[in-house]
Amino acid sequence: MSSLQCPIHPDANLIEDHRAGDIICPECGLVVGDRLVDVGTEWRSFSNEKSGTDPSRVGAPENPVMGASDLSTSIMVGFGASDSSQGLANAQRKNMNNSDRQMNQAIGIIREMSERIHLARPIQDSAAKVFKQILDSKALRGRSNEAQAAACLYFACRKEGVPRTFKEICAVSRVSKKDIGKCFKLILRTLETSIEQITSADFMSRFCGNLDLPIAVQTAATRIAKKAVELDLVAARSPISIAAAAIYMASQASKDKRTAKEIGEVAGAAEQTIKQTYKFLLPRARELFPPEFKFVTPVEQLPAS
Known part of the structure; x- marks a missing residue:
């Protein structure tokens, strides 16, 4: 385009008419060049959706998990569809590999x-x-x-x-x-892979969040569960049961008390299982809590079950 110029107005800044594909002199309207290819987005929409944010006519991104690179055409058949439409949909299902x-x-x-x-x-x-x-x-x-x-x-x-x-x-x-x-x-x-063993700490944040417990209780429960495993107090108990029992103990020592039933509904553990695991923790409760924890209910007054 830089080599083109209007023979009548050589100093004029030529303009492009993208719709027509022409280069025009703004002074006299002379078409200096034509048949330009518009490399911009094609904004014509063939969808019945008028509220679409992007009406460009392009396909969905390639899906690497689909064998046909997700370039197949889906034939939808709705109420009152013709026999031919139904036949096309049936044919499509038959042609799709298993x-x-x-x-x-x-x-x-x-x-x-x-x-x-x-x-x-x-x-x-x-x-x-x-x-x-x-x-x-x-x-x-x-x-x-x-x-x-x-x-x-x-x-x-x-x-x-x-x-x-x-x-x-x-x-x-x-x-x-x-x-x-x-x-x-x-x-x-x-x-041929292995994934890290889950621990009670993996669930602590979510369980405490769903129970609307403050961060101080969550921190204490995390410490209780970790220490209980280190001291081998909860052998053969699942990480979920340990997490639930630790939350129960930490909440009972705070002002934000939660029952074993409430915790069980969030953790997916039986109320009785939580209480049984809690009983293993109770005799060593004093050394399980973090030193900075502010007790509302002293260790000696924690529930027996």
Whole structure:
């Protein structure tokens, strides 16, 4: 464009008409050059949605977990659809290979479960990638798609450092805790990997937050649980039971008391299990609390159960 100039007005600053693809002299209107290609975004929208924020006609980003690179066309059939539309949709389902069908279904299951327990999109994506690896390996062939998806989500939560309990995952799925556990073990074996052992500290912040407990109680409960493990007071007890019992002890010593039943509803632990674990902690309570903790209820007056 810099080499072009109007023969009548050589000093004029030429302008581009992007719509027509021409270069025009602003002084006399002479078309100096034509057929320019507009490299900008094409803003024409072919959608019935008038409220869309981006009407550009481009596809969705490539999805690496889909075998066809997610470039397939989805045919939706609604109420009153013609026989031809129904036939196209049926044909599409038949043409989709089994792996892509399973992958598509699993992504939907993972997303639905994640939304119910408020898991972020990166965790969902991580679970989908794990499912893709397992699907390609055919290691879990014969297991239900939902059990595999639930196990992948549990694995992703552990891997990303935001663990959820088996009970929490089981509560938002339609498969048993036993089936999810079996799939999880097979995933670890298939991927030949190991993930860090979960501890009571992994759940402390979430449990205390859901119970609306102050940071001082959370800090004390974390110290109690850690010290109890170091002193071998809670052998064979699950990290969740230890966390729940530590929260129960710390809250009972503060002004923000919570019952074992309230804690159990948040932690997914039985009230009786929390109290039994608490009894193991009680004889050594004085050395379990952090030195700076401000007692409202002295150690000697803590409940016996």
